[in-house]
Amino acid sequence: MKDTKKSFRSLSQTIHSLLGFKNETTSTWANTVCDIIKSLPSTADYENDCDDSVNDHDDDVDAFLISKIHGELAALNEEVSQLNAQRRQVLNEFLNLKGNIRVFCRIRPTIDGEKFRHLRPVVPVDSNGVLLNFTENKTKLYNFDKVLHPASSQDEVFSEIEPVIKSALDGYNVCILAYGQTGTGKTFTMEGTADFPGVVPRTIEALFKQAAECNHTYIFSFSMLEIYLGHLKDLLIPQARKTNDPMPPCLSIQTDPNGGIVIDNLVSIQVSNFNHAISLYRLGSQLRSTASTNSNKASSRSHCMIRISMTCSDATVRRKITNKIWMVDLGGSERVLKTKAWGRRFEEGKAINLSLSALGDVINALQRKNSHIPYRNSKLTQVLKDSLGEDSKTLMLVHVSPKEEDLCETVCSLNFALRLRSIHLGKTESNHRIETGSKSNEGRSND
Numbered sequence: 482m483k484d485t486k487k488s489f490r491s492l493s494q495t496i497h498s499l500l501g502f503k504n505e506t507t508s509t510w511a512n513t514v515c516d517i518i519k520s521l522p523s524t525a526d527y528e529n530d531c532d533d534s535v536n537d538h539d540d541d542v543d544a545f546l547i548s549k550i551h552g553e554l555a556a557l558n559e560e561v562s563q564l565n566a567q568r569r570q571v572l573n574e575f576l577n578l579k580g581n582i583r584v585f586c587r588i589r590p591t592i593d594g595e596k597f598r599h600l601r602p603v604v605p606v607d608s609n610g611v612l613l614n615f616t617e618n619k620t621k622l623y624n625f626d627k628v629l630h631p632a633s634s635q636d637e638v639f640s641e642i643e644p645v646i647k648s649a650l651d652g653y654n655v656c657i658l659a660y661g662q663t664g665t666g667k668t669f670t671m672e673g674t675a676d677f678p679g680v681v682p683r684t685i686e687a688l689f690k691q692a693a694e695c696n697h698t699y700i701f702s703f704s705m706l707e708i709y710l711g712h713l714k715d716l717l718i719p720q721a722r723k724t725n726d727p728m729p730p731c732l733s734i735q736t737d738p739n740g741g742i743v744i745d746n747l748v749s750i751q752v753s754n755f756n757h758a759i760s761l762y763r764l765g766s767q768l769r770s771t772a773s774t775n776s777n778k779a780s781s782r783s784h785c786m787i788r789i790s791m792t793c794s795d796a797t798v799r800r801k802i803t804n805k806i807w808m809v810d811l812g813g814s815e816r817v818l819k820t821k822a823w824g825r826r827f828e829e830g831k832a833i834n835l836s837l838s839a840l841g842d843v844i845n846a847l848q849r850k851n852s853h854i855p856y857r858n859s860k861l862t863q864v865l866k867d868s869l870g871e872d873s874k875t876l877m878l879v880h881v882s883p884k885e886e887d888l889c890e891t892v893c894s895l896n897f898a899l900r901l902r903s904i905h906l907g908k909t910e911s912n913h914r915i916e917t918g919s920k921s922n923e924g925r926s927n928d
């Protein structure tokens with residue numbers, strides 16, 4: 482009993498000092514308040530402890546103290562809510578200023594046995610620019626929201642992504658896409674390895690961590706599918722292998738009355754912690770369609786899409802009660818003729834390219850604020866319809882190879898990226914620099 486009383490008194494002192502510091506509100510301050518609120522023993526616990534009290538006078542004083550603590554806690558709670566609302570607004574304004582669709586470029590490091598002649602074909606010039614060296618006299622500079630150098634760590638990549646995770650917890654739909662030629666590191670960025678975990682495991686970890694730190698209750702659900710040869714395939718249920726295996730239910734894309742996209746029959750499993758979500762992710766990754774190609778021993782032959790849906794019913798200010806974050810490892814964007822693929826590999830390449838081109842058209846139309854957005858042209862854009870528009874946050878990570886023989890593909894990837902990016906920075910010409918080398922007249926690639 483004495484211990485409980487003591488802790489109430491010291492709590493009262495802590496709260497007093499926190500109220501005194503409320504003009505210096507910082508995130509640490511807000512976290513301290515949240516911690517106190519969470520760790521506060523319930524009044525019932527306290528009353529039970531006091532049942533055998535011998536000192537009535539002491540009890541009166543304590544009852545007064547408790548009601549005072551409750552009053553002060555309510556004031557602190559209000560303060561934290563206001564802070565959170567301000568934080569949400571600032572974050573949203575910050576991301577709006579940066580653009581709702583942001584494009585990063587990641588240059589893969591050289592791997593075993595890859596060498597250059599005296600000229601490096603792909604050179605990061607600063608944190609925003611990539612210079613392509615075609616010959617000594619012919620160069621071309623591309624600019625992005627961020628360039629991730631070959632030596633950039635998975636940590637650095639994730640630090641660019643982290644702000645949108647807060648947006649997801651605030652109720653915005655978020656879409657993170659990895660684009661690029663086969664073998665340029667899309668899967669490395671999204672999935673990573675055991676030693677260098679990628680965007681997907683880090684995002685899941687951050688979602689659970691940040692949800693636990695705030696004062697609300699979130700329910701997360703995990704789904705995973707792939708789009709293979711234009712068909713949706715649930716990666717959380719085994720596919721039929723033999724003729725008498727039951728066929729998995731067909732996935733179909735529907736629109737709900739609020740314009741949200743619903744995928745009928747897609748398995749969605751409620752996940753309560755990081756390990757649970759990761760075990761499902763591992764399971765789904767094993768069922769992905771991969772094959773060995775000329776460019777990559779374990780090439781992804783489909784678009785792999787991970788969806789985390791989140792519901793939060795006790796937050797007063799939230800964009801949507803239920804929203805989602807899509808993380809998409811897109812199929813390799815190689816020109817099929819160059820890969821000398823034939824048969825099934827050729828069809829896979831063709832399907833991937835058609836849907837990537839539809840994705841480019843949709844993002845370009847969104848950036849231009851066109852009245853018609855051609856979502857219906859591919860399954861990929863139909864699935865992402867409610868996560869790519871104005872009210873969502875989109876990050877496109879374009880991957881390029883450092884190799885000379887891949888320069889043509891690199892130009893295609895960078896031009897694709899530029900097309901997505903060029904529109905929303907249209908007004909600020911100085912930010913939108915596409916320059917050619919001083920000695921060259923290599924054509925400008927603005928569409």
Ligand SMILES: Nc1ncnc2c1ncn2[C@@H]1O[C@H](COP(=O)(O)OP(=O)(O)OP(=O)(O)O)[C@@H](O)[C@H]1O
Nearest residue numbers: 589590663664665666667668669777780781812813
């Ligand atoms: N930043 C990096 N650091 C170290 N290794 C990398 C990096 N990026 C890619 N790699 C390595 O390069 C190889 C190809 O990468 P990855 O499979 O991720 O390419 P991909 O773009 O997903 O290819 P595909 O489209 O064919 O699936 C892998 O062995 C991967 O580990």
